């Protein structure tokens with residue numbers, strides 16, 4: 001069928017776009033939607049790799065039928081059992097009752113648990129070579145990228161890596177499917193947000209998976225979200241490698257809360273000082289209005305994390321505390337930390353922010369905080385400016 005994109009002579013792109021869902025995992029905003037990607041290899045055996053969210057099963061199965069016609073579908077390879085990829089399995093089995101499910105031991109358990117499927121199950125491991133005619137497919141286990149059962153499928157004949165959620169991003173594929181057809185800058189921003197929120201907690205596992213693939217010749221990466229990477233496959237691998245290695249860009253994420261603007265004023269001075277002293281990437285994140293997924297994305301991207309908070313009922317302002325919890329739960333490593341805060345009668349913000357460096361085992365400056373009482377005075381401006389200067393020096397030193 002001419003309008004269904006072909007990844008190569010034998011492989012079709014069978015993804016769908018979701019422009020309806022507001023929140024991925026009911027948590028992460030989708031201003032540019034999301035694509036659920038599935039792929040079909042046509043050889044002596046017809047092999048589907050992953051399915052799509054159940055909401056799009058109809059569209060997906062119609063396209064599959066447009067390619068297969070009356071031919072059988074022999075295998076479904078399940079690289080990832082998360083429901084945005086496995087959601088159409090039940091209806092797929094209904095339409096192709098003889099299909100065989102290619103899974104590993106962990107996904108076999110999930111196949112049973114989610115769909116009560118125990119028949120026609122082919123269990124593979126990393127030594128399996130699945131012969132489908134003119135080629136053999138092999139499997140690379142990638143546990144915790146981002147569920148325990150995740151595996152990649154590799155087609156050595158066409159040099160294609162089907163990489164499940166790895167190398168994925170938010171954003172629909174609006175006509176363009178391949179990296180050279182889309183606005184890569186926009187996708188890279190969503191790669192950062194996708195990685196930091198969805199995969200980022202498991203950086204060391206991502207590193208292991210990338211290392212396992214080092215010996216493979218990879219021309220094309222078919223992830224389950226985002227564009228198909230081929231012209232810039234090296235770029236997306238390098239970006240995921242950098243992120244999962246905790247290699248941060250020179251820059252600072254200033255996360256602050258502010259009810260009446262006093263704490264925000266300190267954030268502005270620190271931000272201005274950082275830029276004045278040569279740091280190009282400075283992002284001010286108002287934790288009340290910026291969704292935590294964007295805050296985290298910046299945290300993952302830039303080396304310095306500066307937290308600012310007013311004292312609120314003798315403690316931290318809630319949205320700043322939420323941001324700190326999210327950062328802590330992701331186990332973000334290797335940052336440079338500083339903080340600032342404000343109060344009117346008994347300061348508790350800075351006192352509660354300071355231990356975060358130790359909690360996270362982050363590097364920090366010897367004098368790492370600025371605290372103001374009520375309105376910012378000249379001495380406070382000088383202290384905030386100096387904090388920005390010293391942060392810049394530290395950032396630019398490395």
Ligand SMILES: Cc1cc2nc3c(=O)[nH]c(=O)nc-3n(C[C@H](O)[C@H](O)[C@H](O)COP(=O)(O)O)c2cc1C
Pocket residue numbers: 257258259260261262263264310311312313314315342343344345346347348373374
């Ligand atoms: C609900 C509420 C609770 C507060 N609790 C405290 C407090 O426990 N101790 C204190 O010194 N100031 C407290 N403050 C005052 C603020 O910390 C202070 O005005 C701060 O500078 C506000 O910063 P902002 O202008 O950035 O919002 C409270 C203010 C509000 C509105």
